[in-house]
Amino acid sequence: MDTPHAHPAGTDLASVARLLADGTRASFCVALLDGRAWTATELARHAGVAASTATEHLNALVRGNLLAEERQGRHRYVRLAGPHVAELIEGLAAMAPGRASPPRSLSAAGRRKALAHARTCYDHLAGAVAVAITDTMTERGLLDWEHGLRLTGDGEAWLGRLGVTVPAGTRRPSVRSCLDWTERRSHLAGAVGAAMCRHAFDAGWITRIGTTRAVAVTAAGRQALRDHLGLPAELLSRK
Amino acid sequence: MDTPHAHPAGTDLASVARLLADGTRASFCVALLDGRAWTATELARHAGVAASTATEHLNALVRGNLLAEERQGRHRYVRLAGPHVAELIEGLAAMAPGRASPPRSLSAAGRRKALAHARTCYDHLAGAVAVAITDTMTERGLLDWEHGLRLTGDGEAWLGRLGVTVPAGTRRPSVRSCLDWTERRSHLAGAVGAAMCRHAFDAGWITRIGTTRAVAVTAAGRQALRDHLGLPAELLSRK
DNA sequence: TCGATGCTTCGGCGCCTGCCGAAACATCGG
DNA sequence: CCGATGTTTCGGCAGGCGCCGAAGCATCGA
Structure with missing residues (x-):
């Protein structure tokens, strides 16, 4: 290794944060804040990405224990893994830049x-x-x-x-x-x-x-x- | 824009998470969890990166209101912006993969x-x-x-x-x-x-x-x- | 005034990762 | 058994971003 002591505790923190650091994955999580289970396609359409892209994001989020999944027939339902995840997300969002970007459309x-x-x-x-x-x-x-x-x-x-x-x-x-x-x-x-x-x-x-x-x-x-x-x-x- | 409704609330969440999603920046924050102020060089050496790299990371973290800075002569002191940041970081770290990676050296x-x-x-x-x-x-x-x-x-x-x-x-x-x-x-x-x-x-x-x-x-x-x-x-x- | 030290700016390089579409696979409803 | 629909896998592409070193600026100590 070329770094003196390769980020002892930083890496695992970063690996969790990285899950929320992508706009699409964050959009999934914000949607899931309603506490309900969404299907993969619903989330994909909600975020405006292809189904294949959504699959990969969901894999990462489930693997990282932020989401829990449940298979029912041909549907893949996901929901937040628990209240602690919801609190984490709200805490993170509350720290966002104070300037709420003005909405771009009437709806x-x-x-x-x-x-x-x-x-x-x-x-x-x-x-x-x-x-x-x-x-x-x-x-x-x-x-x-x-x-x-x-x-x-x-x-x-x-x-x-x-x-x-x-x-x-x-x-x-x-x-x-x-x-x-x-x-x-x-x-x-x-x-x-x-x-x-x-x-x-x-x-x-x-x-x-x-x-x-x-x-x-x-x-x-x-x-x-x-x-x-x-x-x-x-x-x-x-x- | 090519996405239907470009991540309404996801982007600002992601922008905060992105700050902690990098191993080096996360390493800075974990170090700063001791509540003291560190200089830029100390943090750079701690994380094993060049001083110029540390500068850019610190700019991002200060700009994102995760760190507060204080200039004293030729030193740039940074510390966590407040207890809420420390709690956020601990909360995030507590969610890290359960398997604590075994330490690689005796020290x-x-x-x-x-x-x-x-x-x-x-x-x-x-x-x-x-x-x-x-x-x-x-x-x-x-x-x-x-x-x-x-x-x-x-x-x-x-x-x-x-x-x-x-x-x-x-x-x-x-x-x-x-x-x-x-x-x-x-x-x-x-x-x-x-x-x-x-x-x-x-x-x-x-x-x-x-x-x-x-x-x-x-x-x-x-x-x-x-x-x-x-x-x-x-x-x-x-x- | 002059070197030493800390920090910043700037190019440039390389990897990582998010994106898509096409094709395969699984399931449902007949 | 068959088409429709939901999901996954796989290449391949492009942009973003973290990294460095060199050069420049600011400050300190003498």
Whole structure:
């Protein structure tokens, strides 16, 4: 070897980072942030590359343990390998250059606006709505940031009144903050964030817009958030 | 452009990841995980590249806001841009291929062993010792993982008896868990972790081994950890 | 003022890797 | 069994990027 001590710990770090360093692979991962499984062809079309190219990228991502795959007949379904991957990707994206490049088309502008308003982030809620919810929960003493983020007793009771049940006994932290890449503020993640998001879907408070990550708050959802958190309607209705 | 909708959100994610996707740049960042400022030449020699090459890499890393720089005379000092960068890098490294490549030389083996035992991770303590401290603090009810990680009342009192003072009023979470890339377990980070590490240096409980990230626990340190945490001596002495 | 040292700029070289299309293979629905 | 559709393999091409050395600039110490 010609280098003194060939990057002792640098190489393995680089090998992981390299997986996300390509625009197409990154585009796959961002798409998969919705927490659902996509087929290889869907991802290829989404990123605008040939199917053969997508195959090679997926091989790399699966091999690198960023994605998990599942074969069903002639379809190859892939999804993020776990919440830690989603958090890593969000953390990386939050560090991106501050200047959000202006959208180039009207439909892109609308899409961006919908995403900024409310969207899923792996398995919990993100966007302006999620940040507002998190802020209000903090103001009302449901969340405590004093010594690390935690759910207060009031918070537990409040969740119970909402009908949200959090699966217990897992190693996953029950509350966690996740940096929002549109708002640049924290929103609620972790097991509680996921349970709240799931419950909001089940109760019909939010619905997916088409097949994207963007979600819309329904009339019932606005009502529920006003009743339980006192959130003003104008914050929740998209113009 | 020849692609349908040129990676809307993928590009900025990729541009950040690309910075860490090169072995040499990654090697710089891993070196800087010790939290100190290095000169360009030091990093170049460390990674085994020409000074001109290092300059270009540093330009990229500073431009991408991963590193902060400070000019002093003819020296260019760089350091990580903040704790969030250190956490990102550790998170990425923790995802690296499980098989730790066996060290190729005796000195490398010794170095690796020292690092695995106790080292600094940006501004707090990592390695087997740090994991043991964190575990014991949990067992003794000083830390509570129930609803997100937090310091208990007992924990605060315990810190006070140790003489550790934590700067208050910052936005930085006071306790945080950081995934250890040698132990694959969590250790204590955040403002409290940093304050404890700083206090341990000041009190002479630990000292740096040469100019590396590895640290040694002194006799006084073993005594202190036994008195305050009941940690067995054999855990703290390197063989 | 003058050498030594640290850093930067600039060409130029070579490899790595992402891309495609064509062809083969696998699966599904009849 | 057969066409349609999803996926994979394989060449081959082209651009990007990391590397170096030489030369130039800035700063330090004397």
